[in-house]
Amino acid sequence: MSPKLPARWPQEVQYARSQRFHASVPRDIRAYLCPKTRIDGGAGSITESLPVVIKPIAVDGHPAKGQHGLFAARKIPPRSHIIDYVGEVHVDDRPSSNYDISLYHNTGGVSVGVDASHMGNEARFINDYRGVAARPNAFFEERRNGMGELCMAVWSGKDEIKRGQEILVSYGKGFWQARSAAGETTSE
Numbered sequence: 001m002s003p004k005l006p007a008r009w010p011q012e013v014q015y016a017r018s019q020r021f022h023a024s025v026p027r028d029i030r031a032y033l034c035p036k037t038r039i040d041g042g043a044g045s046i047t048e049s050l051p052v053v054i055k056p057i058a059v060d061g062h063p064a065k066g067q068h069g070l071f072a073a074r075k076i077p078p079r080s081h082i083i084d085y086v087g088e089v090h091v092d093d094r095p096s097s098n099y100d101i102s103l104y105h106n107t108g109g110v111s112v113g114v115d116a117s118h119m120g121n122e123a124r125f126i127n128d129y130r131g132v133a134a135r136p137n138a139f140f141e142e143r144r145n146g147m148g149e150l151c152m153a154v155w156s157g158k159d160e161i162k163r164g165q166e167i168l169v170s171y172g173k174g175f176w177q178a179r180s181a182a183g184e185t186t187s188e
């Protein structure tokens with residue numbers, strides 16, 4: 001059964017509750033990332049509602065005005081798991097994706113990313129804090145989910161996130177440096 005789409009989910013993007021593996025991921029890397037046999041694709045383990053909601057950004061001065069962001073649907077305690085970043089796990093280059101985050105590097109120099117440009121979950125709407133707030137209120141850190149699969153998770157920082165607040169992470173300077181040539185800017 002396909003999962004219910006969140007409000008304001010874009011038609012052209014496939015909604016998924018668990019990451020998918022692109023053919024570019026070598027077998028040994030995949031075995032490390034996903035050591036257990038997956039029975040149902042991973043969707044079955046999610047029972048709780050997520051503490052987040054996708055909203056359009058209409059505030060003047062917000063650098064992502066006209067786009068969407070991810071907001072707390074209820075109070076989120078400090079240092080707690082918010083959501084896993086779901087997308088296509090890949091090792092091929094995706095220089096034009098604005099939804100590609102780094103998941104894992106092995107000692108042999110293989111870099112694994114999670115790209116949510118064509119498929120993903122609510123986490124793909126998390127904006128960078130630059131130009132929005134003084135600092136991020138959430139951060140990326142990998143974890144092994146209930147199925148033992150390595151994934152990139154989003155966690156709250158040291159302060160509680162209040163209902164209605166935008167979830168903001170740092171994409172890292174590299175993200176913006178790579179885009180400055182293309183004319184995409186932040187206030188930093």
Ligand SMILES: C[S@@+](CC[C@H](N)C(=O)[O-])C[C@H]1O[C@@H](n2cnc3c(N)ncnc32)[C@H](O)[C@@H]1O
Binds near residue numbers: 099
């Ligand atoms: C992962 S997407 C975030 C979700 C996006 N706002 C949307 O509606 O699909 C990353 C893109 O969001 C925009 N963005 C996120 N944070 C931003 C910021 N602080 N300043 C300017 N643009 C931002 C940029 O266009 C960036 O390439």
